[in-house]
Amino acid sequence: MREQDPDTRVSNFAEVPLGYTDEEARAEARRCLGCRTAPCVAACPVAVAIPEFVGQIAGGAFPAAARTIRRANALPAICGRVCPQEDQCEKACLLGKRGQPLAIGHLERFAADRERREGRVEPPARKPECGKRIAVVGSGPAGLTVASELAGAGCAVVVLEALHALGGVLTYGIPEFRLPKAIVKDEIAGLEALGMRFVRNFVVGRTETIDHLLKEDGFDAVFIGTGAGLPSFLGIPGENAVGVYSANEYLTRSNLMKAYRPDAATPILRSPRVVTVGGGNVAMDAARTARRLDTVQSIVVYRRGEAEMPARIEEVRHAKEEGVLLRTLCHPAAILEDEEGFVQGIRCLRVELGDRDASGRRRPVPIPDSAFTIECEIVIVAIGNRPNPLIPDTTPDILVSGRGTIVADPADGRTSRPRVYAGGDIVTGSATVIQAMGAGRAAARSILEDLGQPVQPRM
Amino acid sequence: MNGIRKKEVLAPDIVRLRLEAPRIAARREPGQFVILRRIDGSERIPLTIVDGNAEEGWIDLIIQMAGAGTMRLGRLEEGEGVLDLVGPLGKPSRIDRFGRCLCIGGGVGLAPLLPIARALKAAGNHLTVLMGARNRERLILLDEMRNLADEITVATEDGSLGRRGFVSDAFRDLASEGRRFDHAVVIGPAVMMKAVSELTGRLGIPTTVSLNPIMIDGTGLCGGCRVDVGGEMKFACVDGPEFDAARIDWDSFLKRLGSYREFEHRGREKCRITGR
Numbered sequence: 001m002r003e004q005d006p007d008t009r010v011s012n013f014a015e016v017p018l019g020y021t022d023e024e025a026r027a028e029a030r031r032c033l034g035c036r037t038a039p040c041v042a043a044c045p046v047a048v049a050i051p052e053f054v055g056q057i058a059g060g061a062f063p064a065a066a067r068t069i070r071r072a073n074a075l076p077a078i079c080g081r082v083c084p085q086e087d088q089c090e091k092a093c094l095l096g097k098r099g100q101p102l103a104i105g106h107l108e109r110f111a112a113d114r115e116r117r118e119g120r121v122e123p124p125a126r127k128p129e130c131g132k133r134i135a136v137v138g139s140g141p142a143g144l145t146v147a148s149e150l151a152g153a154g155c156a157v158v159v160l161e162a163l164h165a166l167g168g169v170l171t172y173g174i175p176e177f178r179l180p181k182a183i184v185k186d187e188i189a190g191l192e193a194l195g196m197r198f199v200r201n202f203v204v205g206r207t208e209t210i211d212h213l214l215k216e217d218g219f220d221a222v223f224i225g226t227g228a229g230l231p232s233f234l235g236i237p238g239e240n241a242v243g244v245y246s247a248n249e250y251l252t253r254s255n256l257m258k259a260y261r262p263d264a265a266t267p268i269l270r271s272p273r274v275v276t277v278g279g280g281n282v283a284m285d286a287a288r289t290a291r292r293l294d295t296v297q298s299i300v301v302y303r304r305g306e307a308e309m310p311a312r313i314e315e316v317r318h319a320k321e322e323g324v325l326l327r328t329l330c331h332p333a334a335i336l337e338d339e340e341g342f343v344q345g346i347r348c349l350r351v352e353l354g355d356r357d358a359s360g361r362r363r364p365v366p367i368p369d370s371a372f373t374i375e376c377e378i379v380i381v382a383i384g385n386r387p388n389p390l391i392p393d394t395t396p397d398i399l400v401s402g403r404g405t406i407v408a409d410p411a412d413g414r415t416s417r418p419r420v421y422a423g424g425d426i427v428t429g430s431a432t433v434i435q436a437m438g439a440g441r442a443a444a445r446s447i448l449e450d451l452g453q454p455v456q457p458r459m
Numbered sequence: 460m461n462g463i464r465k466k467e468v469l470a471p472d473i474v475r476l477r478l479e480a481p482r483i484a485a486r487r488e489p490g491q492f493v494i495l496r497r498i499d500g501s502e503r504i505p506l507t508i509v510d511g512n513a514e515e516g517w518i519d520l521i522i523q524m525a526g527a528g529t530m531r532l533g534r535l536e537e538g539e540g541v542l543d544l545v546g547p548l549g550k551p552s553r554i555d556r557f558g559r560c561l562c563i564g565g566g567v568g569l570a571p572l573l574p575i576a577r578a579l580k581a582a583g584n585h586l587t588v589l590m591g592a593r594n595r596e597r598l599i600l601l602d603e604m605r606n607l608a609d610e611i612t613v614a615t616e617d618g619s620l621g622r623r624g625f626v627s628d629a630f631r632d633l634a635s636e637g638r639r640f641d642h643a644v645v646i647g648p649a650v651m652m653k654a655v656s657e658l659t660g661r662l663g664i665p666t667t668v669s670l671n672p673i674m675i676d677g678t679g680l681c682g683g684c685r686v687d688v689g690g691e692m693k694f695a696c697v698d699g700p701e702f703d704a705a706r707i708d709w710d711s712f713l714k715r716l717g718s719y720r721e722f723e724h725r726g727r728e729k730c731r732i733t734g735r
């Protein structure tokens with residue numbers, strides 16, 4: 001897929017890949033072998049009927065392709081952009097054994113974008129009202145999926161969102177150049193047409209508790225999809241210096257509060273040298289955002305090697321093309337500040353990889369006396385997020401793990417409390433959009449089951 | 460949209476807004492705050508809930524027009540409204556029967572102090588209030604505090620009302636009389652809280668302060684509101700905003716508060732020039 005030239009794109013926030021033309025999409029789709037075993041479908045967490053929609057694109061039946069995807073995936077324009085296809089459907093693709101696997105993600109994106117451009121034609125399928133009322137807490141991918149499935153099944157669904165904007169990480173976390181917010185808005189508006197109601201500025205645990213929703217507000221069930229939004233810090237000296245951000249803060253300022261626009265009301269510090277600590281998608285997003293905010297030298301510091309980086313390969317490639325430098329095998333020991341408390345640099349130790357740890361990756365071991373300093377004015381800490389304790393703390397008897405995640409059966413979303421379900425990052429810890437959506441689907445089925453409602457057979 | 464039912468100008472740059480907010484009015488407790496956005500594109504501004512009425516469904520906020528954002532809020536009129544209002548946020552104050560309580564407030568810090576003082580009084584405490592401002596014109600909530608307190612001292616920097624000087628001076632007076640207290644709440648500008656809580660702490664009075672760090676979401680998402688309390692990192696929006704004053708790393712707190720000062724300054728100038 002064609003992309004914006006790296007030199008141009010570092011001075012704008014427009015999307016990097018430009019999308020397929022009809023002809024490009026059809027040509028790519030025709031590469032599909034149409035194998036009967038369809039290992040790609042088995043590798044998709046929500047089992048999109050991939051050969052079917054790819055065949056439709058090959059035949060030029062673009063609206064039909066979008067409808068096929070939507071049967072299993074309520075947010076195709078988003079998933080086509082942010083799913084780690086290289087670990088899922090495309091990894092299983094037989095074409096990949098001898099060359100490039102089919103670009104399933106790009107094709108999904110194409111079908112969804114084309115449908116968006118032309119306006120969705122088919123009226124949303126909705127069953128008659130069943131009289132059940134469901135509260136969905138959080139409007140990230142997990143919450144949106146549960147809500148759309150249940151609204152489609154005839155339930156009255158109310159989505160309660162703490163922020164002033166909907167979408168969870170899709171809106172506050174993932175940058176515009178990777179996932180344009182107009183697309184997120186459109187996809188959510190499409191779901192709203194199913195008849196669900198969105199209430200913004202409602203913090204469950206503070207504005208009302210889960211128990212209040214069940215007992216006083218008369219909801220038959222509650223789904224918790226509050227994500228893993230609480231940023232972790234390094235716990236090293238200097239972390240409170242001026243110019244140290246969590247990636248969440250940096251990205252929230254830029255994405256949610258639009259601080260990248262020159263006339264924004266919310267400020268963001270801009271400076272020539274930025275160091276981002278971490279190796280995941282979040283770190284790449286932060287380092288690439290910095291490049292677009294006047295940063296000349298954007299360095300990512302990661303404790304393991306490049307091969308161990310959890311970020312998507314495509315994101316690492318994009319970051320490098322944009323001039324982001326990787327300093328791997330590097331362990332941050334302290335953030336240095338000047339006498340006024342502003343960041344001056346970050347002190348690191350070199351690292352060698354030792355034995356394998358529980359995650360199967362080789363453990364980074366700092367080398368004594370190997371300290372060196374990288375000068376910078378801003379440090380962004382992108383080493384992961386934990387679940388927010390607000391709901392666990394205000395919901396008696398809900399079982400919570402040692403990591404602070406809500407304990408729920410991944411197959412059905414049931415928690416230790418009757419009528420309370422959970423899924424997405426709040427259950428798994430930071431994971432992926434598509435896994436959160438898969439969890440949402442599973443929970444929707446058990447909610448319907450437990451409420452004695454008919455459950456649609458799984459496609 | 461949350462409508463403004465009433466607006467009152469308390470001082471040249473301080474206003475009191477009564478906002479339509481039935482759910483928050485029903486749930487709020489002393490010490491809690493809200494975050495609001497005036498229109499799409501505005502910043503998120505945290506403000507303590509000063510008063511509220513569950514039956515009538517309103518809350519009161521007091522706004523000092525310090526930066527561009529608060530200035531625009533302060534210019535709102537009755538009948539207008541704010542686009543987004545979320546709350547109540549933060550942990551409620553710890554209200555107990557402590558005995559002799561000291562409430563010390565400076566400037567607009569008197570606004571968050573009022574509901575706490577009221578709750579302390581209702582819990583059966585003896586209430587001494589020290590309130591201060593730059594001058595008489597800028598001293599807010601005097602009548603409310605008078606009605607509440609068992610004893611009250613006013614200090615103004617220019618001596619236009621009450622004792623001349625700072626609330627810290629008024630506290631020294633009390634201390635030199637050998638007065639004792641079981642609990643103190645100090646709210647005001649950060650430098651004032653630091654200075655006054657050092658004095659109360661020295662006399663062994665357990666002292667609580669309410670912090671007002673930079674915030675965005677108010678739900679624990681960004682970590683911008685982090686403070687060092689007893690060597691532990693706390694998020695003021697969810698773990699606070701009230702903390703034990705003796706355990707706060709004030710220097711780090713003050714430094715972080717200043718992060719965007721230059722930006723704020725520029726914002727104010729732009730605001731003046733364009734009259735936004």
Ligand SMILES: Cc1cc2nc3c(=O)[nH]c(=O)nc-3n(C[C@H](O)[C@H](O)[C@H](O)COP(=O)(O)OP(=O)(O)OC[C@H]3O[C@@H](n4cnc5c(N)ncnc54)[C@H](O)[C@@H]3O)c2cc1C
Pocket residue numbers: 082083084137138139140141142143160161162163166167168169170173174202203204205225226227228229251281282285388390391423424425426430431432433434436678
């Ligand atoms: C910067 C970044 C980049 C990422 N990139 C990718 C990527 O490329 N591909 C990918 O697959 N995954 C990516 N991820 C991970 C992915 O975004 C998450 O796994 C996914 O969004 C989780 O969905 P969720 O619905 O569980 O939670 P979230 O998306 O976190 O949504 C939770 C929502 O609940 C709201 N909420 C929280 N508490 C409350 C409360 N008490 N009351 C009401 N509402 C509440 C929050 O405000 C939020 O809107 C990325 C994550 C980040 C942070």
Ligand code: FES
Pocket residue numbers: 673674675676677678679680681682683684685694695696697
């Ligand atoms: S304001 Fe963002 S975590 Fe407290």
